[in-house]
Amino acid sequence: MEQNIALELRNITKTFGSVVANNNVSLKVRKGEILSILGENGSGKTTLMNMVSGIYYPDGGQMFIDGEEVVISSPKDAFDHKIGMIHQHFKLVDVFSAAQNIVLGLTDEKGFDMPKYIEKIKEITSQYGFELDPDKKIYEMSVSEKQTVEIIKVLFRGADILILDEPTAVLTPQETKKLFNVLRNMKEDGKAIIIITHKLHEVLSISDNVAVLRKGEYEGTVKTSETNESQLTEMMVGKKVSLNIDRDEPVNVADRLVVDKINCINREGVKVLDNVSFEARSGEILGIAGIAGSGQRELLESIAGLQHLDSGKIVYHDPNTGNEENLRDKTPIEIRNLGVRLAFVPEDRLGMGLVGNMDIVDNMMLRSYKKGKSVFLQRKKPKSLAEEIIDRLEVVTPSASTPVRRLSGGNVQKILVGREISSSPSVLMAAYPVRGLDINSSYTIYNLLNEQKKKGVAVIFVGEDLDVLIELCDRILVIGGGRVSGIVDARNTTKEEIGLLMTKSSDSFDDNKGGNENE
Numbered sequence: 001m002e003q004n005i006a007l008e009l010r011n012i013t014k015t016f017g018s019v020v021a022n023n024n025v026s027l028k029v030r031k032g033e034i035l036s037i038l039g040e041n042g043s044g045k046t047t048l049m050n051m052v053s054g055i056y057y058p059d060g061g062q063m064f065i066d067g068e069e070v071v072i073s074s075p076k077d078a079f080d081h082k083i084g085m086i087h088q089h090f091k092l093v094d095v096f097s098a099a100q101n102i103v104l105g106l107t108d109e110k111g112f113d114m115p116k117y118i119e120k121i122k123e124i125t126s127q128y129g130f131e132l133d134p135d136k137k138i139y140e141m142s143v144s145e146k147q148t149v150e151i152i153k154v155l156f157r158g159a160d161i162l163i164l165d166e167p168t169a170v171l172t173p174q175e176t177k178k179l180f181n182v183l184r185n186m187k188e189d190g191k192a193i194i195i196i197t198h199k200l201h202e203v204l205s206i207s208d209n210v211a212v213l214r215k216g217e218y219e220g221t222v223k224t225s226e227t228n229e230s231q232l233t234e235m236m237v238g239k240k241v242s243l244n245i246d247r248d249e250p251v252n253v254a255d256r257l258v259v260d261k262i263n264c265i266n267r268e269g270v271k272v273l274d275n276v277s278f279e280a281r282s283g284e285i286l287g288i289a290g291i292a293g294s295g296q297r298e299l300l301e302s303i304a305g306l307q308h309l310d311s312g313k314i315v316y317h318d319p320n321t322g323n324e325e326n327l328r329d330k331t332p333i334e335i336r337n338l339g340v341r342l343a344f345v346p347e348d349r350l351g352m353g354l355v356g357n358m359d360i361v362d363n364m365m366l367r368s369y370k371k372g373k374s375v376f377l378q379r380k381k382p383k384s385l386a387e388e389i390i391d392r393l394e395v396v397t398p399s400a401s402t403p404v405r406r407l408s409g410g411n412v413q414k415i416l417v418g419r420e421i422s423s424s425p426s427v428l429m430a431a432y433p434v435r436g437l438d439i440n441s442s443y444t445i446y447n448l449l450n451e452q453k454k455k456g457v458a459v460i461f462v463g464e465d466l467d468v469l470i471e472l473c474d475r476i477l478v479i480g481g482g483r484v485s486g487i488v489d490a491r492n493t494t495k496e497e498i499g500l501l502m503t504k505s506s507d508s509f510d511d512n513k514g515g516n517e518n519e
Contacts, residue, residue: 053083245471256282261311273482284453430459
């Protein structure tokens with residue numbers, strides 16, 4: 001066995017009932033290597049890494065650390081073998097400082113010496129190029145700072161094998177660049193790093209090798225320097241996939257929604273929307289970019305009638321009657337009764353979008369059950385719609401009668417997006433519609449949004465991937481701290497320009513800023 005192999009998996013198998021999540025998967029990661037793991041939704045990437053980190057226990061196969069066979073049956077076992085996993089959803093205590101979170105749960109026979117721990121934290125930050133104030137509270141931190149705390153937490157415990165699940169999902173380009181520099185420093189120090197990600201361009205820029213899983217089985221490992229996006233995608237899905245987003249020029253553009261100086265204060269008394277103004281136009285895709293928690297969700301919920309506004313107007317221009325209606329403070333039902341079809345794909349797909357215990361057909365009926373003319377619900381149309389969505393979006397499910405909660409996150413998202421688009425809206429708002437989707441499914445969704453644009457729908461798309469926003473959208477509104485930092489022409493902008501607008505202090509913009517520079 002090669003001396004520099006940090007972790008080797010041999011014939012790892014994991015089943016959940018009749019579902020085979022991983023089937024005889026074998027792969028290696030070496031010391032001083034960054035290995036990316038790619039695969040479609042449900043291909044078993046996270047399940048595999050959850051076994052390495054002790055969250056799941058394999059049904060079969062072997063694991064080797066530094067050439068020695070090990071048994072990992074708990075996260076503590078993983079830590080004992082110097083394995084640390086940084087999950088996509090952080091596990092931090094908001095009211096504690098960074099240092100307190102990093103040492104939380106540790107036992108020390110010599111006594112709890114916080115000054116000594118802080119010195120060690122500073123050594124780690126200096127060694128790898130992190131930027132972190134150990135005394136800063138978690139609730140005061142940005143997303144990238146919280147992620148830094150999670151990474152330092154596992155390094156503090158001596159991790160030599162690090163697993164990162166979608167580490168750049170909510171980072172700006174500048175923050176991603178800093179993270180990659182840190183990962184390269186860790187690689188130089190001999191750490192073995194495994195990254196689970198959907199972003200192929202990042203895979204090609206940061207990793208040394210790429211391991212591909214398809215339907216729970218290992219397809220192979222390729223050198224990053226000897227592959228490209230098309231080859232990796234073909235390995236993932238088993239067929240050639242076009243990775244081009246066809247963006248047509250907007251036709252018959254007209255104002256559909258005019259948002260005028262809206263303000264919103266949440267229940268905690270925090271101003272989450274501050275004097276926001278913009279237009280959403282028919283036959284156009286308006287992208288919305290911003291660091292997580294900058295007001296994107298509140299903005300879309302305000303338009304959909306789910307959020308109370310303290311001031312301002314949301315004027316809807318009805319394409320059928322030519323009338324104008326102020327949607328502010330109207331309920332979602334009142335908005336619908338006006339003939340306004342605001343299709344809303346929320347971030348929390350199961351919390352707000354779908355009912356987990358109901359099957360796919362019943363979730364289709366949530367949109368239309370009030371139209372029934374008798375006490376008996378009509379299931380024929382919803383069943384046809386469910387089957388059409390399952391077929392078109394390639395939803396992996398035993399049948400249309402399967403409870404939604406039994407599906408993988410990516411397949412839940414496909415059902416939600418498909419249902420919303422099928423309602424033939426005049427304004428379609430999609431918040432993170434491809435979050436958690438593999439690249440093949442993501443491009444299917446992008447094409448569906450483009451179809452809506454061609455039909456004259458005003459599409460508002462909130463996304464995390466700036467490359468996609470630039471390629472898919474016509475204009476991009478950048479929001480920071482609840483204020484509009486600027487609106488740019490997607491055809492003539494860069495990731496760096498958008499990233500700067502995302503991080504720039506909102507105080508530097510006056511209330512009139514944010515109009516399209518082409519107007």
